[in-house]
Amino acid sequence: MDTTANEPTGAPPPTGSGGDRVVLDGTGLDVDGVVRLADAEAVPEVPAGALERARRSWRTAERLAATGRLYGRGTGVGAHRSVTVAAQDEADHGLRLLRSHAGGAGALLPARDVRAMLAVRANQLLAGGSGIQPAFVTALTDALRLGVHPAVNEYGGLGTGDLTALAQTGLTLIGERPWLGDPAGGLPAPVVPRPGDALALLSSNALALGRAAxxxxxxxxxxxxxxxxxxxxxxxxxxxxxxxxxxxxxxxxxxxxxxxxxxxxxxxxxxxxxxxxxxxxxxxxxxxxxxxxxxxxxxxxxxxxxxxxxxxxxxxxxxxxxxxxxxxxxxxxxxxxxxxxxxxxxxxxxxxxxxxxxxxxxxxxxxxxxxxxxxxxxxxxxxxxxxxxxxxxxxxxxxxxxxxxxxxxxxxxxxxxxxxxxxxxxxxxxxxxxxxxxxxxxxxxxxxxxxxxxxxxxxxxxxxxxxxxxxxxxxxxxxxxxxxxxxxxxxxxxxxxx
Known part of the structure; x- marks a missing residue:
């Protein structure tokens, strides 16, 4: 499927490999770094140690889920928290979660607002603790480097997780929704979601934080x-x-x-x-x-x-x-x-x-x-x-x-x-x-x-x-x-x- 779309007012093209860099390691991102990434004045740099921290969190979550139920891994979410999801249905359950929560409304947000969200979410995941597979981190940072971003609508969050914005982002990362921006430099490789990835991606106020920065x-x-x-x-x-x-x-x-x-x-x-x-x-x-x-x-x-x-x-x-x-x-x-x-x-x-x-x-x-x-x-x-x-x-x-x-x-x-x-x-x-x-x-x-x-x-x-x-x-x-x-x-x- 075509995973690109045009947008009238996108971010300027990223600076590329020769430009300034903002380190995303889960510990040192600040307001100025978010702004530079949002405005495509710098590209993200992910140290190997930070990515390994995210990988350890993912492996730990896999082990914990194998020994007992975790919220969102073997269970429904929200009012369905006590509903058991069969192991063979967990991957499809995650897809349904992303699809059902991608219900944002209102105008599409400017490119820089969405890029700010991508930067924040990538850095949070690199802090460890999410249990998400590291491929999502790579896809988020690749989007920043390549100058593309998901279509995200204005309304949907209440300050208890930017559920609609991150669900829309998740569907874009796995290839179900189109990217906005100039795809001339390529697109992030689609991520194949695994059990637990959907909730781990959604559980953040990255959009509100990015816009706040x-x-x-x-x-x-x-x-x-x-x-x-x-x-x-x-x-x-x-x-x-x-x-x-x-x-x-x-x-x-x-x-x-x-x-x-x-x-x-x-x-x-x-x-x-x-x-x-x-x-x-x-x-x-x-x-x-x-x-x-x-x-x-x-x-x-x-x-x-x-x-x-x-x-x-x-x-x-x-x-x-x-x-x-x-x-x-x-x-x-x-x-x-x-x-x-x-x-x-x-x-x-x-x-x-x-x-x-x-x-x-x-x-x-x-x-x-x-x-x-x-x-x-x-x-x-x-x-x-x-x-x-x-x-x-x-x-x-x-x-x-x-x-x-x-x-x-x-x-x-x-x-x-x-x-x-x-x-x-x-x-x-x-x-x-x-x-x-x-x-x-x-x-x-x-x-x-x-x-x-x-x-x-x-x-x-x-x-x-x-x-x-x-x-x-x-x-x-x-x-x-x-x-x-x-x-x-x-x-x-x-x-x-x-």
Missing amino acids: LVCHELTVLLRATHAVAALSLAAVSGSLEAYAAPVHALRPYPGAARAAGEVRRLLGVSDRSAPAGERIQDPYGFRAFPQVHGPALEAVDALRGIIGVEVNCPSENPLIGEDGTAHHHGGFFAAPLGLALDGLCLALLGTARLSAARLTALGRPDLTGLPAFLAPGPVGSSGTMILEYTAHSALAELHACASPASANHAVLSHGLEEAASFASQAVRQTLRAADAYRTVLACELVVAVRASRLRTVPPAIPAFTRAAAVLPQGTEDRPLTADVAAAAELLPVLARL
Whole structure:
């Protein structure tokens, strides 16, 4: 059968054997490695020792299954856990399990999201503990090398295993579903499934974790860029640096707040020992409370990064096949830590986005800037940047919707046996939407901050202004600002590196 299909928007071709490599050994994968594999900026490298660890787990599972029933090996799954599956029917039972669970719905996910899932799942299997035959690991990593991926739909997971996504992946790995992408370099060899392989492959939140790694990386960049945008806005209103003074944050030792304040000082060229007063005795919250509000977002994205680092480097499969030759039935696939971390990040992101929108509004106030209302020096009644308040608040409303905790949802499934879920899949989907909205809010602030800085008698001599002013359009006449916001959004990764 034809096992390839075209996709309108696939990943770029992989770098090939001469490109950078990301080691998948079950112990050392991190967010950056997932992103590089997802974006085809590197190819996976599997050490022989890691593959041997997976092979030992497989052999152990085979021995255990021969001496007594394991969940999914000689039994049904879910509410059918007590149903006995005859030994001669186990292979067909695994195929039926993959076929019946491949019921995802909604739009097909982008190639990079699916590639992130493949990278995570391969590394988890290399951690040992799944009992799956190593040929599945080889097929997963071959797909990453060859630039092909399975078709995976948006909906199906609840944070207790990405069952539909991994079932769709499993059917692709065994040759029953087509690969997407360019097959010019070849396709992974189809795997012949053995008893127990199906459940071992499904028992993971690899899709949620892969997407979480992508959004963690994206928000890390955006939150770094926020320091530069906030510093530029502070300079544009001649704001006070007292709220950013090192002694203030030494007495209130929150790491995130201290980092946010220190970055603004650095970007404004102010030493830790000085805190110049501004034109007002104190500024609005958008400026004065920035460290206290942005700091938790920095800490939240770091916390998410740590949880991803744990989850992608340890086995989550149920049952867990131990290196000591034992098997344990457990709930390690229940992704509560991931869901809660994502929910917390969305709430923290909403807080700092609110202050970004508040700074944008402040930049249009003559009483704070000494500049024309809405930064419109043209004919009387000109609107200037007025509309960007609406655009920013439209995106902010989306952020507000995304900040409703997905973890607060509830479901009872499989005849009541599975009476809860973490909803990490929903949490990561909301966080991806939140990141897009946050980028828009921040880009709107950047456009307005640059215009305000240009209108000052002496523009601020700081790198953020120099870089942004060289890119953003200069005209102050009333005109469409969509292109300005788009250019500002593309500039944010540059500002994050200042």
